[in-house]
Amino acid sequence: MAEKEMVLPRWEELPSIDLHLDQLLELTNGYLAPITGDKITKTMMHNYFKAEVIVAPDKKSYHQIHLAGAIIVGLLKGIFTLDELKTALQSILNARYPQAGYNRFVDMFNHEAHNDAFKQSKLDGEDLGAMSPMTIIQYDALEALLFWLSARRRLHEITTKEES
Template sequence: MSNPNSQTPQLPLWHELPNFSLHLDQVIDITNTYVEPIVGERLTKTMMHNYFKSGVLVSPQGKLYGQIQLAGAIIVDLLKKIFTLSEISAGLKIMLKDTSPQTAYDTFVNIFNEQASRESLSSKALTNLDIETATPIIQMEYAAVESILFWLDSRKILYDNIDAEV
């Protein structure tokens, strides 16, 4: 069994997301390009429809999707491994209370990319963010990213040990 987490995961910033209307299949494909290598599972149409129906993600206008749906799909697809959809929905609402979707998404991605690139998850040093003086919302985003990365680290250790046993 090969380790699905052998490369450092990185997520795209808002300005790196397509800035034109997409069909649902394209949103799913782009999301899977970034998230599937991290979590090991594919996002499906049914999942996306459930996210829209439950209000976790902003529904599109008509059948075309934009950056807000794509960014939301990336975050939700990552977080659903460790949080319930109602917890994710509540967290997203808090994140968006005083900031734009672009700023909230970029903050999450910047924390994720920086923390994912660290050599060791035991180190708490951030180079671009002082977590001690950060707002409670930024601290929540940081804790969510850390949860994902600790889950990934545990999974890597598991796969490394499974590979060693074979």
């Protein structure tokens, strides 16, 4: 089975027309499916609006900011709590320059997703060919855990600074 390319669209590639929720979800899930295999549902979106993770729509009309928010939340929802998602998204989609924040996030994602180091584990001093697939999976899982802990710690530091 061929591996699907993991690429996120930049802000200027997002539709600039008003969207209905069904269209927003179809686009969001189209971008996320090759990456996470997960989908965002209407109920999830309504919960994100209610929790103010994603800015609420204007008269059921959705724009680029909503699509950008849904894409980012779709990627980060398995990593952060709702409160952490809200903080992260507010930081990424800075109210003054949401396009720049979103493009920075997308550029980092696209770069790392295509980086050869991402596609293959790097175990110092170890021969991957001599390791069992389960050992490599364990290593990858530990790396993911450590990156997750680092991201949560940094997000907490941002939140603490803003509250001071």
